[in-house]
Structures are given as C-alpha cells and as structure tokens.
Amino acid sequence: MNKMNANNVLLQCKDLTKIYVQGLIVANSVVGAKNVTFDIKRGEIVSLVGESGSGKSTVAKMILRLIKPTSGDILFNGENILSYDIRDYYRRVQAIFQDPYSAFNPFYKIDRVLDKAFGLRNDHYSSDKRKEITESTLKSIGLNPDEVLGRHPHQLSGGQMQRILVARSLVIGSELLIADEPTSMIDASTRAGILNLLLDLKRERGLSVLFITHDIGQAQYLSDRIVVMKKGEIVEQGPVDEVFVNPKHPYTKDLLASVPRLYEKWEYT
Amino acid sequence: MVGHLLEIEELKGYYRGTFGVVFGVDGVSLTLDSGEIMGLAGESGCGKSTLAELVSGSPPPLLHYEGGKILIDGFDIYHIDPEVLRTEVKCKRMSYVPQASMESLNPVKRIRGFIMDVVKERTGKKPSREEVLKTAGDHLKKLGLESSVLDRYPLELSGGMKQRVVIGISTLWNPKLLVIDEPTSALDVTSQKHMIKSLLDLKQAGVIESMLYISHDISSLRQLCDRCAVMYCGKIVETGSMDDIINNPRHPYTQGLISSVVSYDPEGRQKGALKSIPGEHPDLRNPPPGCRFHPRCPYAKDVCKTTEPAVIKAEKGRRECACCLRLDE
Numbered sequence: 001m002n003k004m005n006a007n008n009v010l011l012q013c014k015d016l017t018k019i020y021v022q023g024l025i026v027a028n029s030v031v032g033a034k035n036v037t038f039d040i041k042r043g044e045i046v047s048l049v050g051e052s053g054s055g056k057s058t059v060a061k062m063i064l065r066l067i068k069p070t071s072g073d074i075l076f077n078g079e080n081i082l083s084y085d086i087r088d089y090y091r092r093v094q095a096i097f098q099d100p101y102s103a104f105n106p107f108y109k110i111d112r113v114l115d116k117a118f119g120l121r122n123d124h125y126s127s128d129k130r131k132e133i134t135e136s137t138l139k140s141i142g143l144n145p146d147e148v149l150g151r152h153p154h155q156l157s158g159g160q161m162q163r164i165l166v167a168r169s170l171v172i173g174s175e176l177l178i179a180d181e182p183t184s185m186i187d188a189s190t191r192a193g194i195l196n197l198l199l200d201l202k203r204e205r206g207l208s209v210l211f212i213t214h215d216i217g218q219a220q221y222l223s224d225r226i227v228v229m230k231k232g233e234i235v236e237q238g239p240v241d242e243v244f245v246n247p248k249h250p251y252t253k254d255l256l257a258s259v260p261r262l263y264e265k266w267e268y269t
Numbered sequence: 270m271v272g273h274l275l276e277i278e279e280l281k282g283y284y285r286g287t288f289g290v291v292f293g294v295d296g297v298s299l300t301l302d303s304g305e306i307m308g309l310a311g312e313s314g315c316g317k318s319t320l321a322e323l324v325s326g327s328p329p330p331l332l333h334y335e336g337g338k339i340l341i342d343g344f345d346i347y348h349i350d351p352e353v354l355r356t357e358v359k360c361k362r363m364s365y366v367p368q369a370s371m372e373s374l375n376p377v378k379r380i381r382g383f384i385m386d387v388v389k390e391r392t393g394k395k396p397s398r399e400e401v402l403k404t405a406g407d408h409l410k411k412l413g414l415e416s417s418v419l420d421r422y423p424l425e426l427s428g429g430m431k432q433r434v435v436i437g438i439s440t441l442w443n444p445k446l447l448v449i450d451e452p453t454s455a456l457d458v459t460s461q462k463h464m465i466k467s468l469l470d471l472k473q474a475g476v477i478e479s480m481l482y483i484s485h486d487i488s489s490l491r492q493l494c495d496r497c498a499v500m501y502c503g504k505i506v507e508t509g510s511m512d513d514i515i516n517n518p519r520h521p522y523t524q525g526l527i528s529s530v531v532s533y534d535p536e537g538r539q540k541g542a543l544k545s546i547p548g549e550h551p552d553l554r555n556p557p558p559g560c561r562f563h564p565r566c567p568y569a570k571d572v573c574k575t576t577e578p579a580v581i582k583a584e585k586g587r588r589e590c591a592c593c594l595r596l597d598e
Binding site for chain 1: 466544
C-alpha cells in the first residue's frame with residue numbers, strides 16, 4: 001500500500017521553511033513559510049488557499065526553484081528537485097502567473113513564444129513539425145490558431161493570453177503546472193473558461209496542478225484537495241469536501257464565514 | 270423634488286484623444302432614492318468607473334461630458350456654476366471615493382494632517398485643531414478604527430484600515446450620497462467583510478443616506494445592496510432589486526454573468542460545469558450596431574443586429590430591462 005502511494009506522488013514538500021532575512025547590521029527576519037508539508041499526486045489539483053501574506057507564493061517560488069528554502073526538502077518523482085538539471089526540471093514543472101499582460105515581450109509575435117518553448121525539449125523537431133504541434137495544442141485548448149498566431153500580445157485579450165501560457169506549458173509537455181492566481185486579472189465572464197480548461201487537462205492528460213488562490217469559490221470548484229495556510233503555516237489540509245464542508249480549524253471556519261456568497265446574505269452579529 | 274436623490278438621464282460621456290472616441294457612457298438613465306444602496310455591476314471596460322467619474326462632477330482630463338443630465342438632490346451638476354457645484358454639492362451632498370484611493374494618502378503626512386487639510390479646504394477657514402480632531406476621532410470610531418489612527422502614517426496601517434480611513438475622510442461632513450468605486454477589490458476576504466459591515470454601519474448611524482457602490486464582484490454586491498444595475502458596453506442593460514437580479518435575471522447578459530460566478534457553497538461543490546460567456550467584451554471605440562450584446566448573445570436573432578433595444582419598464586420603473594427578445598414575455 002505504502003509503495004503504491006509513493007509511486008503516485010508527484011511532488012512532495014517536507015518541512016519546508018523559508019525565513020527571509022533583511023538588514024545588514026541588525027538582522028530582521030520574517031517567516032515566509034514554516035514547516036510546510038504536503039504532497040501532490042499525479043493527475044490531482046491541489047489548491048493552496050489563504051489570505052495575502054500567508055506564504056502561498058513563497059511555497060510556489062520554492063517549488064519553482066526561484067528561491068532556496070532555508071530548510072526542508074522538495075521531492076519531485078521521489079528525488080530532490082535540486083538534483084535535477086535545471087532545464088530538465090523546467091521541462092517537467094511549468095508555471096502560469098497572475099498577470100498575463102506582463103508575461104509576454106510586446107515586441108514579438110505569439111508564434112515566437114510558442115516556438116521558443118520547443119527549446120526546452122530535446123527532440124529537435126523541424127519547423128513544420130513544430131508548427132503542427134503548436135496548432136494542434138492551441139486547438140485542443142479551444143483557441144483558433146488563425147486568430148492567435150501571427151499576432152502581437154496587445155492584440156489579444158487577457159483570457160487568450162493566459163490560455164497561450166497554458167498552451168506553452170503543454171507544448172513543453174510538463175507534468176506539473178503551478179498556477180499562481182491565474183484568474184485574478186481576468187473577468188468573471190471569461191474566468192470560467194480558464195478553470196474548465198484546467199479541469200479538462202487534468203482529466204484528459206493527467207496534468208497535476210498546484211492552484212494558488214484566495215478565492216474560495218474557485219478552489220472549491222477546481223480542486224481535489226485543499227491546503228489552507230495562515231502566516232506561513234499550514235493550518236488544515238484534506239479533501240475538498242472535508243475542508244470546505246466540515247472545517248475543523250477555527251481559522252478555516254473564519255475564512256469560510258467571510259466569503260461573500262451569491263445566494264445568501266451575511267448575518268451580522 | 271420628490272424622492273430621487275440622484276437622477277441620471279440619458280447621460281453621455283466620451284473619452285476623446287489621439288486614440289479616437291471611446292463611448293464610455295452612452296445613454297445611461299438611472300435613479301437612486303434616498304436611503305437606498307445601489308450596486309453597479311459589469312465586466313471591466315464596460316463603463317462602470319466612467320459613470321462614477323461623471324457623477325463625481327470632476328471627470329478626468331480626457332473624459333468629456335457630452336449630454337444628458339445628472340441631478341444630485343436637485344442640482345443639475347453640469348449646468349450650474351462650478352463654485353456652487355463645489356460648495357453645495359461636492360462639499361455637502363456628495364462624496365466620491367475613487368478606485369485605489371487608499372494608495373493616494375500622502376506617505377509623509379500623518380492622517381490628522383490630511384484631515385486638517387480637507388476640513389480647511391471645505392470650510393474655507395482654518396479650523397480649530399482640537400475640535401476637528403475630536404470630531405474626526407469620533408467619526409473614525411463609527412468605522413471601527415481607534416482614534417489613535419490619527420497620529421499614524423499611512424504606511425503603518427493595513428490595507429483595510431487605509432481604505433476605512435479614506436472612507437472616513439470622505440464622509441466627515443455627512444454627505445447624502447456616497448459614490449464608491451471598488452473599495453474591496455484589493456482586500457482579503459476577511460477585511461472585505463469588515464469593510465462592508467463598516468459601510469452598513471455608517472448608513473445605520475445616519476452618516477450617509479444612500480450609496481452608489483461599484484464592483485465587478487456580484488457576490489459582494491449581494492451583501493449590501495438593495496438594488497442593482499448591470500452595465501454592458503456603456504449602457505445599462507438591466508436594473509432591479511438585488512434579489513431579482515440574482516434569482517430571476519432577465520437580460521441574457523445578466524443571466525450569463527450570474528451563471529459564470531464561482532460561488533463557495535458550504536454544502537459541497539456545485540454540480541455541473543461553470544459556464545462562461547463566449548467571446549470578449551467589445552472595444553468601446555467601436556461598439557457593435559443594434560443590441561450591443563448580440564455578438565455574444567446565445568439567443569441573438571436578425572433583429573438584434575440592427576435594432577437597438579428599447580428599455581422595458583416594469584414594477585413602476587423599479588425594474589428595467591433592455592432586450593428585444595424579452596418583449597414576448
């Protein structure tokens with residue numbers, strides 16, 4: 001049983017701690033994350049929820065090897081992420097961020113963004129083959145290649161740009177997608193499209209997603225499991241129907257009570 | 270004047286510049302009664318904030334008032350002497366809190382300095398220090414802030430506190446109407462709840478009479494508004510009571526907007542997939558002819574491409590909907 005579980009686990013964070021130290025003479029330390037332990041299985045969407053400053057993005061940055069943890073390990077496929085060659089690691093782990101508008105170089109066309117992504121792969125396709133893969137990937141996520149290719153970023157909407165970033169990680173063929181608040185700059189009416197896309201990719205390709213958000217509604221719609229963070233520490237984690245239906249920790253209860261709901265008004269005490 | 274505190278009639282406001290003409294607000298009519306909280310919902314780029322800027326009486330440089338009427342407590346704000354507008358409307362009856370205004374506090378000034386400035390500007394004479402600080406302290410208490418906040422610098426306050434300070438400053442003179450633009454969009458859920466409660470407390474305490482609350486987040490509008498107007502592409506497509514808009518939306522756009530909201534449900538995950546509205550919000554420089562929603566509307570017919578829908582009123586004008594296809598009902 002144990003062995004089977006171990007095979008299924010894609011990413012494991014063990015006692016992850018990050019302390020930011022500031023100041024030259026008098027060191028001032030801020031705890032970014034403290035003893036964060038959780039794992040992501042293959043084909044699973046895990047949501048990291050919490051208020052701003054709770055350390056959600058710190059965890060994401062450590063997983064993406066953008067900052068070094070003060071202590072603790074991150075294992076990807078059972079091996080420490082630092083033991084991977086960096087190119088090899090980014091072939092497997094990709095990210096999309098909050099602001100799609102600033103993720104593109106405004107001088108280049110979309111084609112180039114997608115074409116350059118092949119640089120991370122080792123298969124040296126011909127340009128025709130690359131184009132073919134790009135087009136079929138764009139189609140698979142509901143974008144019309146004719147509408148997107150050959151355009152500059154400013155000609156596209158936020159929702160389209162965010163989809164292209166997802167397409168980029170699909171072209172690379174990554175196994176884990178870190179999505180750090182990918183919908184917060186996208187309008188409610190098109191937001192559902194991005195969420196449904198992530199769900200489809202999970203079902204069809206077995207993509208694992210670490211979804212970072214402060215929007216409880218989105219986390220509930222999307223995830224299999226929830227990790228609730230507060231001030232750098234995990235206060236509660238478990239399957240979505242447990243954490244959001246029967247929250248145990250007082251902080252989770254508090255958080256859930258403050259979520260504005262569409263069909264119900266708050267009662268003030 | 271009977272009833273209406275704010276009356277907007279066929280209001281037009283366009284941005285003019287090297288980029289061409291942007292039809293930001295294009296024929297909006299709206300009434301707000303005394304004692305009501307009105308929500309204004311819609312996607313980004315639909316003209317919500319433009320409408321608020323026009324109502325504020327001081328639109329930014331490129332935005333021009335192009336016709337129509339705005340009456341605030343009987344004052345036709347675009348056809349009166351600017352000095353009367355300033356002293357009678359802006360300094361007494363109406364207060365406008367723009368988007369991200371909490372970032373506009375001067376970082377090198379204490380909050381009390383800011384308040385002294387505002388009071389001096391408003392009354393035209395140098396106020397007595399103790400008196401002002403006492404009233405201001407009492408006033409901030411209604412918003413759930415300690416009076417010691419007055420001696421702090423903006424950087425010592427959290428986002429929620431800064432936002433409440435800004436609202437406190439704008440409601441110092443008990444304005445009848447508060448126009449407030451996205452006050453909670455930069456706040457966490459817990460401070461958002463706190464914020465909305467403070468606004469309701471202000472109304473309860475009689476500091477403000479009514480409010481025009483602009484937000485893209487319908488779930489949060491739900492928590493405090495009595496009525497709601499939904500805006501799309503520079504026009505209002507539907508108005509009605511908050512309950513009706515959510516439970517019984519009539520315009521196809523409102524229906525799409527409501528069904529695309531991801532709402533938390535303590536009973537468990539919602540059944541069925543979320544629906545999004547296909548397509549994108551049109552560019553206001555070049556709005557589609559006929560009904561502006563027709564390129565994205567699931568029920569669009571030929572008539573929608575050419576005819577601009579008339580506003581259908583029901584329930585004594587409390588409920589309005591601008592859609593041709595709803596005529597049959």
